[in-house]
Amino acid sequence: MSAFVTGGSRGIGLALVQAMLKGKTFSRVVAAARTDSEALQAQRLVGSCSVWLLACSFNVAQVARQALHLLRQTWQALKFQHGDRLVTVKMDLTDEVSIQEAVKSTEDFCQGSLQLLVHNAGLMHPSGRGENSVTRLDMESFSKVLATNVIGPALLTKALYPRLRAAAQEEPSKVVAVGAGVASISTNQAGGWYSYRASKTALNAFMKNLSIEGGRHKVSAFTLYPQMVETALSKPYVKGNPYPELRSPEETADQMLELITSFGISDTGRFVNIWSREDIPW
Numbered sequence: 001m002s003a004f005v006t007g008g009s010r011g012i013g014l015a016l017v018q019a020m021l022k023g024k025t026f027s028r029v030v031a032a033a034r035t036d037s038e039a040l041q042a043q044r045l046v047g048s049c050s051v052w053l054l055a056c057s058f059n060v061a062q063v064a065r066q067a068l069h070l071l072r073q074t075w076q077a078l079k080f081q082h083g084d085r086l087v088t089v090k091m092d093l094t095d096e097v098s099i100q101e102a103v104k105s106t107e108d109f110c111q112g113s114l115q116l117l118v119h120n121a122g123l124m125h126p127s128g129r130g131e132n133s134v135t136r137l138d139m140e141s142f143s144k145v146l147a148t149n150v151i152g153p154a155l156l157t158k159a160l161y162p163r164l165r166a167a168a169q170e171e172p173s174k175v176v177a178v179g180a181g182v183a184s185i186s187t188n189q190a191g192g193w194y195s196y197r198a199s200k201t202a203l204n205a206f207m208k209n210l211s212i213e214g215g216r217h218k219v220s221a222f223t224l225y226p227q228m229v230e231t232a233l234s235k236p237y238v239k240g241n242p243y244p245e246l247r248s249p250e251e252t253a254d255q256m257l258e259l260i261t262s263f264g265i266s267d268t269g270r271f272v273n274i275w276s277r278e279d280i281p282w
């Protein structure tokens with residue numbers, strides 16, 4: 001089976017790619033993102049080692065352990081461990097040509113069919129913080145959030161749909177979006193995060209629509225909400241986490257993968273909290 005994961009360079013996406021490679025269900029995994037994961041981890045490595053050197057009063061063993069942990073998380077290291085089961089591709093979801101090129105470059109690897117597409121890549125806001133007032137909205141940032149979180153994923157689905165349909169001739173294929181609780185209009189009490197909320201609500205609308213068309217082709221589509229996960233995206237908001245736990249990307253990916261594999265065509269169109277497994281009101 002083959003899978004295509006967007007935002008596979010870090011956070012939840014990288015953990016999903018790792019979890020897929022650890023298991024046996026997926027023999028071919030495509031990880032896509034804008035940034036080369038080696039460059040990214042090199043930056044994190046330098047930053048994190050300096051912090052550790054200071055914090056550990058120059059405890060070299062601890063610094064080395066941390067460095068090893070980060071190095072194991074690069075695409076290069078995963079390719080070394082899992083050989084030709086992983087292909088990495090640069091793709092910018094805000095650029096239609098980049099989407100088309102990424103899809104084309106993975107044609108041979110996917111052998112014309114795709115069992116799973118995970119729309120994981122996401123952006124809170126170019127500044128890192130969602131707008132807490134309507135007076136903070138601007139065209140450029142709002143457009144970028146919409147392009148990254150909903151328009152790009154929709155166009156990527158379009159480009160990969162023939163492969164999803166081809167795979168569905170054997171057994172139903174799946175499109176999964178990593179959604180946000182704040183996409184729920186009816187439970188919105190706090191306000192704020194204008195562009196992120198709007199983009200994730202639009203993503204839900206897209207996924208629901210896709211589930212209806214996909215029903216005719218044995219392609220299911222559902223959205224999974226992971227609550228708050230410790231990543232770069234959530235970093236500014238960790239103090240206000242409304243849940244008792246702050247989940248790691250790794251445990252989130254394991255839980256998500258369990259749902260992805262157990263969900264069938266009857267779950268299409270759902271918007272689900274991965275921990276309670278309950279549907280979230282629209």
Ligand SMILES: NC(=O)c1ccc[n+]([C@@H]2O[C@H](COP(=O)([O-])OP(=O)(O)OC[C@H]3O[C@@H](n4cnc5c(N)ncnc54)[C@H](OP(=O)(O)O)[C@@H]3O)[C@@H](O)[C@H]2O)c1
Nearest residue numbers: 007009011012033034035092093121122228229231233234
């Ligand atoms: N963390 C949470 O608490 C939380 C909660 C609910 C939902 N989510 C959702 O979970 C998903 C993953 O988020 P995360 O927390 O893992 O965030 P993250 O660590 O910031 O990772 C975001 C990923 O998206 C990719 N990305 C961003 N802009 C892109 C673009 N224009 N084109 C292609 N890829 C792009 C990034 O790669 P590059 O920068 O290399 O392109 C990166 O791999 C998002 O959809 C987010 O909304 C997260």
